Amino acid sequence: MVLGKNIHKYFGNTAVLRGVNLHVNKGEIVAIVGPSGAGKTTLLQILGTLDKPTTQEEFELSINTISLKNLSDKEISEFRNKHIGFIFQFHQLLPEFTALENVCIPAFIGNKSKKETEIRAKELLELLGLSDRLNHKPNELSGGEQQRVAVARALINNPSIILADEPSGNLDSTAAKQLHKLFFELRDKLNQTFIIVTHNEELANMADRKLTMNDGKIVAKI
DSSP states (O other): OEEEEEEEEEETTEEEEEEEEEEEOTTOEEEEEOOTTSSHHHHHHHHTTSSOOSOOTTOEEEETTEEOTTOOHHHHHHHHHHHEEEEOSSOOOOTTSOHHHHHHHHHHHTTOOHHHHHHHHHHHHHHTTOGGGTTOOGGGSOHHHHHHHHHHHHHTTOOSEEEEESTTTTSOHHHHHHHHHHHHHHHHHHOOEEEEEOSOHHHHHHSSEEEEEETTEEEEEO
């Protein structure tokens, strides 16, 4: 499903990733934990094609058996839009748009029809318990509601994988528990695959696998 091999990343002379290897199966929820500066977010960005490794030597990255190593920037952008969903610590919703409009944006970027996209967006928002918030703007939503809108946005293009970076880091404990439960419901209902970078031990321990990073390497797998 997701295969990364020999991922190296340097910033100047500082090694942030030191030959990371990773494999994630379809429908699996994998948590990546470790101290700040361990390379977790950098790894997630490379897996999501938002960044590139420093060296291409023996490097490989494939999703759904499609190798991304030699694709052009345009091809990578198109692949990312179709196959990868992102959830960030801060929801990154556009304040001038409603919940429904925010969810639709990735599909519109992918040139999907307005009618079909809005139907799909409403289905997702209903699935996430937000059917009565379609026309609310972000400042009219609670933190937990805003993050659920961000989850719906990540799902709108039926991605192969969702990459989440500290998705509950900006939520109170109740909203965080609800979000964690939601991820597993989505896995069960949609067979959705997740890679989640988190400092939340409760979420990490719920995952199918927990990978611990330190000094740019995966040092433990549970």
